[in-house]
Amino acid sequence: MILSWQFILMIVLSSLFLAWFLYRPVKSNLSDDDSNIAINKQRQVELELDLSQGHIESAQYQEAESEIISTLASELSSPAKNITIEPLKWLILIVLSTGILSLLVYSQLAPKIIPNTDAALTEPMSMSESIEKLQDYLIENPNDFQALKMLGLAQVGTGNIDESIQSFEEAFVINPNDIDLLLQYASAIAANQDGMFYGKSKTLIEKALSLDPQSIQALYFAGIVSAHQSDLDGAIGYWQKALYLMPDNHPDRNIIEEALSTVLNLQVK
Amino acid sequence: MLIEIGHFSLVLALIFSVLLMVLPSIGLYQNKSSLAQLSKPLVWVQGFWITISFIILMSAFLTNDFSVKYVADNSNTQLPILFKASAVWGAHEGSLLLWVLVLSIWTIAVSLFSKRIPSDLLNLILIILGAISFGFLLFLLFTSNPFERLLIPPLEGRELNPLLQDFGLAVHPPMLYMGYVGLAVPFAFVLAALIRGQLDSTWLRWTRPWALVSWAFLTVGITLGSWWAYYELGWGGWWFWDPVENASFMPWLVATALIHSLSVSEKRGAFRQWTVLLAIGGFSLSLLGAFLVRSGVLTSVHTFATDPTRGLFILLFLFIVIGGSLVLFTWRSHLLQKSNQFSLLSRETGLLINNILLITALFTVLLGTLYPLILDTLNLGKISVGAPYFNAVFVPIMIPGVIALAIFPFVRWKKDSVSRLTSLLRFNWIGISFLILLARFLITNNIYVLIAIGLFIWVTFHVIILLAKRIRTKSKFSFAFIGMIVAHLGIAVFVLGATVTTQLGIEKDIKMDVGESQNIAGYDFVFNGVKPHTKDNYSGFIGDISVYSGANKIAQLAPEKRYYQSGMPMTEASIDPSLARDLYVAIGEELGGGAWSVRIYYKPLVRWIWLGGLMIALGAFFAAIDRRYFVRAKS
Numbered sequence: 001m002i003l004s005w006q007f008i009l010m011i012v013l014s015s016l017f018l019a020w021f022l023y024r025p026v027k028s029n030l031s032d033d034d035s036n037i038a039i040n041k042q043r044q045v046e047l048e049l050d051l052s053q054g055h056i057e058s059a060q061y062q063e064a065e066s067e068i069i070s071t072l073a074s075e076l077s078s079p080a081k082n083i084t085i086e087p088l089k090w091l092i093l094i095v096l097s098t099g100i101l102s103l104l105v106y107s108q109l110a111p112k113i114i115p116n117t118d119a120a121l122t123e124p125m126s127m128s129e130s131i132e133k134l135q136d137y138l139i140e141n142p143n144d145f146q147a148l149k150m151l152g153l154a155q156v157g158t159g160n161i162d163e164s165i166q167s168f169e170e171a172f173v174i175n176p177n178d179i180d181l182l183l184q185y186a187s188a189i190a191a192n193q194d195g196m197f198y199g200k201s202k203t204l205i206e207k208a209l210s211l212d213p214q215s216i217q218a219l220y221f222a223g224i225v226s227a228h229q230s231d232l233d234g235a236i237g238y239w240q241k242a243l244y245l246m247p248d249n250h251p252d253r254n255i256i257e258e259a260l261s262t263v264l265n266l267q268v269k
Numbered sequence: 270m271l272i273e274i275g276h277f278s279l280v281l282a283l284i285f286s287v288l289l290m291v292l293p294s295i296g297l298y299q300n301k302s303s304l305a306q307l308s309k310p311l312v313w314v315q316g317f318w319i320t321i322s323f324i325i326l327m328s329a330f331l332t333n334d335f336s337v338k339y340v341a342d343n344s345n346t347q348l349p350i351l352f353k354a355s356a357v358w359g360a361h362e363g364s365l366l367l368w369v370l371v372l373s374i375w376t377i378a379v380s381l382f383s384k385r386i387p388s389d390l391l392n393l394i395l396i397i398l399g400a401i402s403f404g405f406l407l408f409l410l411f412t413s414n415p416f417e418r419l420l421i422p423p424l425e426g427r428e429l430n431p432l433l434q435d436f437g438l439a440v441h442p443p444m445l446y447m448g449y450v451g452l453a454v455p456f457a458f459v460l461a462a463l464i465r466g467q468l469d470s471t472w473l474r475w476t477r478p479w480a481l482v483s484w485a486f487l488t489v490g491i492t493l494g495s496w497w498a499y500y501e502l503g504w505g506g507w508w509f510w511d512p513v514e515n516a517s518f519m520p521w522l523v524a525t526a527l528i529h530s531l532s533v534s535e536k537r538g539a540f541r542q543w544t545v546l547l548a549i550g551g552f553s554l555s556l557l558g559a560f561l562v563r564s565g566v567l568t569s570v571h572t573f574a575t576d577p578t579r580g581l582f583i584l585l586f587l588f589i590v591i592g593g594s595l596v597l598f599t600w601r602s603h604l605l606q607k608s609n610q611f612s613l614l615s616r617e618t619g620l621l622i623n624n625i626l627l628i629t630a631l632f633t634v635l636l637g638t639l640y641p642l643i644l645d646t647l648n649l650g651k652i653s654v655g656a657p658y659f660n661a662v663f664v665p666i667m668i669p670g671v672i673a674l675a676i677f678p679f680v681r682w683k684k685d686s687v688s689r690l691t692s693l694l695r696f697n698w699i700g701i702s703f704l705i706l707l708a709r710f711l712i713t714n715n716i717y718v719l720i721a722i723g724l725f726i727w728v729t730f731h732v733i734i735l736l737a738k739r740i741r742t743k744s745k746f747s748f749a750f751i752g753m754i755v756a757h758l759g760i761a762v763f764v765l766g767a768t769v770t771t772q773l774g775i776e777k778d779i780k781m782d783v784g785e786s787q788n789i790a791g792y793d794f795v796f797n798g799v800k801p802h803t804k805d806n807y808s809g810f811i812g813d814i815s816v817y818s819g820a821n822k823i824a825q826l827a828p829e830k831r832y833y834q835s836g837m838p839m840t841e842a843s844i845d846p847s848l849a850r851d852l853y854v855a856i857g858e859e860l861g862g863g864a865w866s867v868r869i870y871y872k873p874l875v876r877w878i879w880l881g882g883l884m885i886a887l888g889a890f891f892a893a894i895d896r897r898y899f900v901r902a903k904s
Binding site: 105 | 273274277278280283292302303307309310318385388390414469470474538744745834838
C-alpha cells in the first residue's frame with residue numbers, strides 16, 4: 001500500500017522538476033555590491049530632492065551625503081569566485097533522498113490499517129469481519145479509544161452483549177468523558193438488565209448529562225431512567241427539553257414524541 | 270486513495286523543506302551558485318505539494334468524505350457549501366494546514382518578487398523560511414494530521430461549531446494568518462542578515478515592504494475579526510480583550526513599531542539593533558499566539574485544541590526560534606552598533622517616541638494576558654483581567670502617540686528647531702483649539718468623546734496642512750507619503766468611532782410583547798412577533814421588528830434564534846447599518862404569552878472602527894508599493 005504507483009509518480013515528477021533547474025539554474029539576481037550602490041545612489045537622489053524642495057538645509061545635506069558615502073564604503077566587499085557542480089551527482093542524491101525519506105516518514109505516519117476504499121465501496125464488510133479486523137488491530141494498538149468503542153458497538157450489533165460491555169469498559173478506562181461512549185455503554189448494561197436502567201447504567205447516563213446538559217441523546221436516556229423510577233414529571237421534563245432542542249426534521253423526533261405521549265397518557269390515567 | 274495522496278503530499282513537502290535547508294546551504298557555503306539557486310525551485314515544488322494536499326482536504330469536505338476523521342468531526346451533509354469549504358480551517362488540524370499553506374504562499378511570493386535582492390541574501394532568506402516551514406510541517410504531520418482515516422466511516426458527520434457557520438470564517442482566519450505568518454518574512458530577512466554578518470543597506474531596504482504588507486494583512490484580519498464578533502456574538506461588542514484577541518494584537522503592536530523603526534533604519538541608518546529585535550519579537554509573538562490557541566492553556570471560541578503534546582511542541586519551537594535568534598543577535602550585535610547622530614527634536618526622536626509608546630502598550634497587554642495564566646499554572650488562584658484593566662492602562666499610553674503622529678511628519682530628519690515648527694503650525698493649533706471648544710458647546714460635554722473629537726480634529730488638520738504644504742512646494746506625492754496620510758487618518762477615524770460608540774451607545778435588554786413599542790435614541794422599535802423558521806441545517810425562530818423614525822418606517826429587522834443539530838442555541842442579530850449609526854437587535858428567550866426578551870442597541874459611529882482599520886491597512890499597502898521598492902539596480 002505504501003509503495004503505490006501514485007507515490008512513485010509524485011516523487012518522479014518532483015525530481016524531474018528539480019532536475020530541470022539543476023541543469024538550467026535560475027538566473028542570479030544582482031550582487032550585494034550592485035544592490036548597495038543602487039540603494040545608496042537612490043538615497044542621494046532623494047536627498048537632493050529634499051534639498052531642492054527646501055525640506056532640508058545645505059549643511060544637513062552635506063552631512064547626510066557624507067554619511068551615505070561612508071555607509072557605502074563600509075558595505076562594499078569583494079565577491080567570491082563561483083564553483084561549478086556536477087548536476088547528475090546532485091540529481092541522484094535528490095532522487096534517492098526524496099524517495100527513501102518520504103516513504104520512510106510516510107510508513108511511520110500512515111495508519112496501520114488503511115481500509116481499501118475501492119473494495120469497501122463494492123463489498124461492504126460484514127459485522128463479524130469488522131469485529132475480526134478491529135480485534136486484530138487492537139492487538140497492536142490496545143489503547144485506541146475509537147477502535148474499542150467501535151468494537152463494542154459492533155459486538156452489540158452481533159448480540160455479544162457481555163463482550164461489548166467489556167470493550168466499552170476498556171474504552172471507558174481510556175476516556176471516561178466521551179458522551180457517545182457513556183450512552184452506548186449504559187445501553188449495553190441495560191440490555192443485560194432486561195432493558196432497565198439502574199445501577200451503573202443510570203450513573204453513566206447521569207454523568208453524560210452532567211457533561212453536556214444540552215445533549216439530546218443524554219436527555220432522551222435521562223427521561224427513560226426517570227420513567228423507570230416512576231418519576232413521570234422528570235421524564236416529561238427531559239423529553240420536552242430534548243424536543244425543544246431538536247430540529248423539526250431530526251430523525252429521532254418521532255421516538256421521543258411517542259415516548260412523551262405514552263408517559264403523558266400514563267399521567268392522565 | 271485521494272486522501273492518502275493528500276497525506277503523502279504533505280510528507281513530500283516536509284522532505285523538500287529539509288532539502289531546502291540543506292542543498293542551498295551547501296551551495297552558499299561552498300560558493301556553488303547552481304546549488305544555492307536551487308532554493309527557488311525547491312520552494313515552488315514544496316508549495317505545489319502543500320497546495321495539492323490543501324485542495325484534497327477541501328475536496329474531502331465538499332464531497333462529504335466521512336472516512337476522514339477530521340471531516341466527520343467538523344462537517345455533515347446538511348452544511349451549506351460555503352461553510353463546508355471554510356470548515357477546512359474550522360478546527361485545529363485544518364487551520365494548521367492553512368497556516369502552512371499561507372507560509373508557503375509567502376515564501377513563493379518572496380522567491381518571485383525579490384528580483385532586486387542579491388541572490389546570496391535571497392537564498393538564505395528562503396532557507397530560513399524553509400526551516401520555519403519544516404517546523405510547522407513536522408508539527409502538522411506528527412501531532413495534527415488532518416488526513417487521519419476512520420476504520421468504519423460514519424454515515425453522517427458531526428457539526429461544525431455553529432458560531433463558525435458564518436461568512437466571517439471564510440475571510441477572517443485566512444487574512445489573520447496572512448498577517449501572522451507574514452511576520453516570518455521580516456524575521457527571515459533579519460536572521461539572514463545576521464547569519465551573513467552583512468548588515469547593510471540592502472536588507473534594511475527590502476525588509477520594509479514585506480513588513481508593511483504582512484502588517485496590512487494582520488490589520489485586515491484583526492478588523493474582520495472585530496466586525497465578525499460584533500454581528501455574530503449577539504451582544505454588540507467589537508473588542509473583548511479576550512486573551513486570543515490579545516494574542517493577535519500583540520504582534521500587531523510590535524509590527525507597527527517595526528515598520529516605523531525600519532523607516533528610520535532605512536533612511537538614516539539609525540535604530541538598527543532595535544529594528545532587528547522588533548523583527549524577532551514580532552514573529553515570536555505570532556508564535557506565542559499560536560501556542561495560546563493550540564496548547565489548551567486557554568478556553569475560548571478561538572481555541573482549537575486541548576492536547577498538551579501540541580502545546581509542548583509549539584513551546585519547544587518557540588524556544589528554538591527566540592533563543593536561536595537572540596544568540597545570533599548577541600553574536601552579531603557589534604556589527605549593528607553603527608548609528609548616525611540625531612538631535613532631541615528630529616523625526617528620529619518622533620519615531621523613537623512612537624516605538625517606546627507602542628512597546629510599553631505591548632507590555633501592558635502582555636501582562637494582562639499572561640498574568641492570569643501564570644497564576645493559574647502555579648495554582649495561586651484564578652483571576653480575571655478584563656476590559657477595565659486594559660482600557661485604564663492601554664488608552665492613556667496611546668493618546669500621546671496619536672498626538673505625536675500628527676506633528677512629527679512636519680519635523681525634519683536629524684535636527685529641527687521648535688521655532689520653525691511653531692511658526693509653521695501655530696495658526697493650525699489655534700484653529701484646532703477653537704474647533705474643540707465649539708464641539709464642547711455644540712456636540713457633547715462627555716470628556717472622553719471630547720478627547721476623541723479633539724484627537725480626530727488634531728490629526729485631520731495636520732494632515733490637511735501637510736498636504737497643502739506639499740502642493741505649495743510642488744513636491745511629489747509618493748505612495749509612501751500617501752500611505753502614511755491614509756493610515757494616520759485611519760487611526761483618527763478609528764479613535765473617534767471606538768470612543769463615540771463606547772461612550773454614547775445605548776443598550777436595552779427588555780421584555781417585549783407583540784405590538785409593543787420601545788423608543789431608543791429617537792427610534793421606535795415595534796415588536797411584531799416571532800415565527801418558527803427552518804433553513805439548511807438549523808431550525809428556530811425569526812423575529813419581526815419594525816423601526817420608525819417619527820412616522821417614517823426606516824428598517825425591518827429580523828433577528829433569529831437558531832438551534833443547530835447539536836442542540837446548540839445561537840443568536841443571530843439583525844442590523845440596520847449606516848456610517849452614522851447602527852441599529853442592532855437580537856432576540857433572547859421566549860417569556861410566555863408571545864413575549865420575548867429582546868436586546869436593542871443604538872451604536873453611533875460603530876462602522877468607523879472598521880473603516881479606520883481598513884484605512885490603516887490600505888495605507889500600509891500604498892506604502893509597500895512605493896516607487897523606490899521597484900527601481901531596478903544596474904550592474
